[in-house]
Amino acid sequence: MRGIALERRKVIGIGLGAGLAVLPAWWALREVAQEAGGDWHTDTAPLEQAFPLLGPLTDAKWVSSRDNDRGLPSPELVISGFARLAAGKLAELTAAHAFVAEGPADDFSSWFEKALRGEGPQDPDWVRSHELDRVGSGHSTHLWFDRRSDTVRFRALNPYG
Incomplete structure (x- = not known):
């Protein structure tokens, strides 16, 4: 009986060791895929x-603060990314609202935004309407x-309120 318990521990130890050896490789592959x-x-x-005034969108790349597994999930939802407006929509918005030349202060600095770094338009000419920021449904x-x-x-x- 004692020999069986010893064998069981040995088998469990070998299985656990093999699992721990695979874990770093899995983690590294996951990180490479995310960086891609x-x-x-x-x-x-x-x-x-979320942004009804932007009208129909033709393309998007976005992330959410609830996308990745973390030890403590966030009670707040943050979405971040890029979307392409339909032809003529930006001209319509700039005719109806006040805009200023202003770009984002950072390049996606939150942990969940890593996948978006380096994405987006090349050499952008950013403008912003503080009025449109206020009418968004988000806080x-x-x-x-x-x-x-x-x-x-x-x-x-x-x-979404």
Whole structure:
């Protein structure tokens, strides 16, 4: 009986050791995949719901603070990313609202935004309307528009109210 218990411990120890050896490789592959930029959403419907004034969107790359596994989930939802406006929409918005030349202060500094670093329009010409930031459904909404590509960069805290 004592020999069986010793064998069982040995088998469990070998299995545990093999599992721990695979874990770093799995973690490294996961990190490489995330750095490659495939860890974002491309659906536009949630963004159109969060930002109804932007009208139908044609393309999107965005992330959420609830996307990745973390030890303590955040009670607050933050969405951040880029979306392409329909042709003529930015001209319509700039005709109806006051805009100033102003770009984002950072390049996606939050932990969940890593996949977006280096994405977005090349050499953007950002403008911002503080008025549009206030009418967003989120508690804290920031929208920057690139005049060259009809792209909006956004960051919104609790965008659905």
